[in-house]
Amino acid sequence: MKRGDLIGGGIFTALGIFIFILTFQFPSLEGGHPGPSLFPRILAILFIFFGGIIVLRGLRAGKKEPESAPAEEIPVPRNYFDPIFVFILIGAYMILSNWLGFFITSTLILFLMMIKLRVPYLRSLVISILLTLFVNFMFYKILRVPLPTGFFGW
Amino acid sequence: MDFVLHGLALLMAPKVLLIICISSIYGLFVGAMPGLTATMAAALLIPFTFFMDPVPALVSIVTMSAMAIFAGDIPAALVRIPGTPSSAAYTQDSFELTKQGKAELVLGADVIFSAIGGLMGAVVLMSSAPLLAEVAMKFSSFEYFWLAALGLSATVMVSRGSQVKGALAMVLGLFLSTIGVDITLGYPRFTFGSVELLNGVDFIPAMIGVFGVSEVLRNVLEGEMSYPITRVRAGKIFAGIGGLIKRYKINVLRSGLLGTFIGILPGAGADIAAWLAYAVSKRSSKEPEKYGAGSLEAIIDAGTANNSCLAGDWVPALVFGIPGDSITAIVIGVLFMKGLRPGPMIFERQPEIIYAVYLAFILANLLMIPFGYLAIRASAQMLRVPKNILMPAILMFCIIGSFAINNSVFDIGTMLLMGVVGYFMEANGYAVAPIVLGLVLGPILEQNFMISMIKSEWDLTLFFIRPISAILGGLTIIVWFFPVLATFLEKAKKNNSVPVQ
Numbered sequence: 001m002k003r004g005d006l007i008g009g010g011i012f013t014a015l016g017i018f019i020f021i022l023t024f025q026f027p028s029l030e031g032g033h034p035g036p037s038l039f040p041r042i043l044a045i046l047f048i049f050f051g052g053i054i055v056l057r058g059l060r061a062g063k064k065e066p067e068s069a070p071a072e073e074i075p076v077p078r079n080y081f082d083p084i085f086v087f088i089l090i091g092a093y094m095i096l097s098n099w100l101g102f103f104i105t106s107t108l109i110l111f112l113m114m115i116k117l118r119v120p121y122l123r124s125l126v127i128s129i130l131l132t133l134f135v136n137f138m139f140y141k142i143l144r145v146p147l148p149t150g151f152f153g154w
Numbered sequence: 155m156d157f158v159l160h161g162l163a164l165l166m167a168p169k170v171l172l173i174i175c176i177s178s179i180y181g182l183f184v185g186a187m188p189g190l191t192a193t194m195a196a197a198l199l200i201p202f203t204f205f206m207d208p209v210p211a212l213v214s215i216v217t218m219s220a221m222a223i224f225a226g227d228i229p230a231a232l233v234r235i236p237g238t239p240s241s242a243a244y245t246q247d248s249f250e251l252t253k254q255g256k257a258e259l260v261l262g263a264d265v266i267f268s269a270i271g272g273l274m275g276a277v278v279l280m281s282s283a284p285l286l287a288e289v290a291m292k293f294s295s296f297e298y299f300w301l302a303a304l305g306l307s308a309t310v311m312v313s314r315g316s317q318v319k320g321a322l323a324m325v326l327g328l329f330l331s332t333i334g335v336d337i338t339l340g341y342p343r344f345t346f347g348s349v350e351l352l353n354g355v356d357f358i359p360a361m362i363g364v365f366g367v368s369e370v371l372r373n374v375l376e377g378e379m380s381y382p383i384t385r386v387r388a389g390k391i392f393a394g395i396g397g398l399i400k401r402y403k404i405n406v407l408r409s410g411l412l413g414t415f416i417g418i419l420p421g422a423g424a425d426i427a428a429w430l431a432y433a434v435s436k437r438s439s440k441e442p443e444k445y446g447a448g449s450l451e452a453i454i455d456a457g458t459a460n461n462s463c464l465a466g467d468w469v470p471a472l473v474f475g476i477p478g479d480s481i482t483a484i485v486i487g488v489l490f491m492k493g494l495r496p497g498p499m500i501f502e503r504q505p506e507i508i509y510a511v512y513l514a515f516i517l518a519n520l521l522m523i524p525f526g527y528l529a530i531r532a533s534a535q536m537l538r539v540p541k542n543i544l545m546p547a548i549l550m551f552c553i554i555g556s557f558a559i560n561n562s563v564f565d566i567g568t569m570l571l572m573g574v575v576g577y578f579m580e581a582n583g584y585a586v587a588p589i590v591l592g593l594v595l596g597p598i599l600e601q602n603f604m605i606s607m608i609k610s611e612w613d614l615t616l617f618f619i620r621p622i623s624a625i626l627g628g629l630t631i632i633v634w635f636f637p638v639l640a641t642f643l644e645k646a647k648k649n650n651s652v653p654v655q
Contacts (some may be wrong), residue, residue, distance in 0.1 A: 004582040012322050019329065019344075027341055033612055036336035036343055037601045043332065044327045083371045085578060087548065090367070091572045093553050106554075110546045117374060117542035122582050131547050135554055143205045143489050145558040 002061040009054030016047025089113060101150025106132040157176025164209045165517065173210045174217050174514075178521060181218035182529040186536050187544070189233040189373045192424075193221035193480045193587070197365040199546070200358050200484060201555035208492045208592070210509055212485065213514040216468075219481050220272050221516040223424055224526055228452075228533050230259055231382040237319035237377045240424040240460040243432040243452075250448030252568025254498075257384050261533075262391040263398060263450060264457050265526035267406065268271050270399070271458035274410035275417065275465030280512045282418070283501070286473045290498040295609065298474070299602035300626035301420075305476040307633040308421030313585035317636075320585045325594020328599070337597075338604050350564045357487045357593060359556035359569040364586050365480075366552040367573025370545050371582065383538070388531045401442055402624035405435065413459030417466020421591075423479030424460040424467075431459030456609045465515050472496055472508065475598060480587040483594045628629055 005049035016048055029035035089109050097105040115121065139145040164170065179200070184195035195218055203211035227239030227248065234249035236242040253258045293301075306324055313320030326341045333344045335353030345351040399406070409431040415429040423602030435455035445452050468485070475496035477483035489496045494504065501508055529536070556569040576586045610616045618624045 006378055008579070008582050008584070012326075015329075026336075026343065029338060029608075030184070031609075036602075037343040040329065040332050040343065043325050043329045046589070047322070047329070048278065050318050050322045050325065054322070057318075084369070086371055086374070087570060087574055089549070090553060090566065090573070094566050094570070098563070106550055110550055110629065113546040113549065114542060117545065119540075119542050119648060127543055128546075131550060135550055138556050140204075141557055143202065143558060145554075147557075151583040 002058045005054050005058030005061070009051045009056075009058060012047050012051030013055060014051075016044045016049075016051060019047065020044035085116060086113070097148040097150070099150050101152055102136065102147035103132055104152070105148075106135060110122070155187055157505040157509050159511075160506040161513055164250065164430060164506060164510045165213065165513050170210045170213060173206070173214050174517065174521070177214040178219040178221045178525045181221030182225040183626065184218075185222030186228045186533065187539070187540070188229045188233070188237055188537075189211060189376070190369065190548075191238050191365075192219050192226070192240070194365045194369045194548075195219075195222050196309065196481045196484045197361050198551050198555060199486060200361070201558045203488055204358070204491060204559055208489075208494060208504075209510045211488055211492065212507070212511050215481070215485055216514040217518040219464055220268075220461065220515070220522060221529075223464060224265060224268035224522055225529055226422060227268070228261065228530060229537060231260045231264065232384045232386070232533060233389055233537060235381070238425075240428050241359050241429040241457075242425065242440070243460075244456045246446050246457070247452045250446075251303070251450065251453075252384050254448060255625045256448075257386055258388075258390040259394065259450070260443060260453060261315060261386060261530045262393070262395050263454055265523060265530065266392070266395050266399070267454050267463040268518045270406055270521045271413060271461035272464065272522065273516065274406075274458070275414045275462035276512060278411070278414040278418075278462075279465040279515065282574060283473055283508070283603045284468050285475060286469065287498040287501040290473050293474075293498075293622065294620075295602040295605040296620050296623040297300060297626060299476050299606060300623055300630055301470075301476050304626055304630045304633065305420035305470070306595055306599070307630050308419060309588050309591050310421075311633055311636045312422045312432035312590055315585055319579075319583055320588050323579060323584050324588035324592040327594075328596040329592075330360065330589075331596025332600070337601050338518050338608075350562070355593065356559065356565055356568060358491075358559050359565040360572045360593060360649050361484060361487065361590050362552050362556050362575075363569040363572025364576040364589055366548065366555075366582055366613045368576035368586065370549050370552070371573070371577045373391040374542055374545050381537075383534050384535060386530055388527070391527060398450070398454065400427070402451065403577060405451060405455050406458050408438075409435065409455040409459040410462040412463035413463060414466035416459070417463035417478050418469045418612065420470050420476045420478055423481070424463040427463035427466075428456040428460040433454040441543040461519070468511065468515075472500065472511070473498060477591060477594065483587075483591045484592050510620060527587070 023037040023044065026037035027035065028037070029135045034041070051057060084146065093105055093109055110131055111124050112149045114124035136147065138145050159550060179196060184190045185192060196215055198215060199218055203214060206214070222238060223240050226241035229235050229237045230241040230245040231248035231252050236245045248260050309325050310317055310320040331354065334342065334352055336343050342352055363647050412434060413427040414429050416422050416430060432452055435452055436598055439445070439451055441449070467482045470476045470478050471485055472484035475486055477486050494500060494507070526640060550567060553566055556565045557563065559565060578588065580586050606616065618627055
């Protein structure tokens, strides 16, 4: 938890410094008044200021006794599930949908996620297909959004 | 009067009525599902509203949110899990009464007092918004700058967890709003050569990422929950409600007004209204010992307040373009998307839209009684919908919803990135709603500041010399010192080793 504060605060502080440096490339208004750079520069300072506070808090908490772990425990049984998996699925949709088309990609992604969430295989497959048809109906038929078709024209 | 009829005609169009019914069912379902919030429901609704006219778009959000806030009470009473954060204040009391065999009484009171609260909020909205709009006509860029600053400050102040972290989330949202072509010189900021970023970070995919994807992640990590669901005898739901209304009329009046007031304050939403109404109710109750052990009075007070708050939230959103909570932040995004600039001018130029919103609030809260009754009857079935099928479905709606706005894969990337950021921030105790508020209010804040500065030739004192501007500025600065006070309080509490909940 406190290590999270060190990292999180650090990232925000670094982002602030990065933004601050970038703003010096921005042009100024007539008369030397800051224009496009003013607002981002204020935000950069706020990032550094608040990020710094979080880092300091993380450091101070780290010096004391280590946090007791049981506070994090949740009474419901935890599935093993990696959030990275969901990110990969979304990334996969971005890449695959233009090749395989909406129908195959959507069914595949829904199917994989349901399997990961321990839905039986056959059930996952049937529901994935039905859900894909439903999404297609809502967005393609009703809202007329051109969904990607891919090589097979689906 | 013409505008009222015009607004009514817009609302009564068959297509709009159909949208109202669908939004109601959607709101009831999402509200009743533990772990899914009304804000997420709004985020997923936006891609659909993108393809609607302004009136049906706004009306669908009004109905959906009203139904969702009520429906959050259903799992609170039946399985002791609030369906949305707004029902958390009285979940314990609701469930205790259910254990005493009074589930029907609780749910009946939930639906009726939610509807009454919502109607009270609507009345306050209808009476106060036009008056405030007249005041707002006198506002210039100075006042709008302070209003945006006040809205952001208040959001940070009331954000859950650490205020410093809330402030960082807000600064992140503001920073995202600076990406793209700047308003003073048209200089492309932080685009790194990307053409897609010239128009800035698109609000809709960013919001779906923050509220939708991160919510999917939170839910899948928690795993499947199974809980015994209390069966409801639907025939007895409305038994004895008349007596309750008579007995608690003062409570209802007090909590309805309190809730609406909290709503009007920028930044504070229905969950805070419920907590405050609960606290006030306990303090003024004749039987405070019952609170937490099954107090119907607490449920009536807090349940009235959270629904009345919803309409209050729309007051600053419509009048000033400053969101009252995260749902109205989304509404402001929708208004901009429809080419409507929220603010006093909308009351003059498109009054029929404003009246349609008013009437939608009334209709939604009247419809809440029959629809709510059906939802309570169907509660056992709704609560049995397995999450391991629902979550993949929501994820797919997030993906396609983000794509649908510009038919662009780039937007899915924005959603993914914001989902990742939102998830990790939430996991580390950062409130995420301020990101979206910062993103919506950032341009308003910067534009009004720059306009004021250029107009006044960089005379900062004008921000404090104009009377209304000075008041708003003073209020904003007072709000800034609240976190400092809170930190001191926290320290004092820790030093005295009082267990802090």
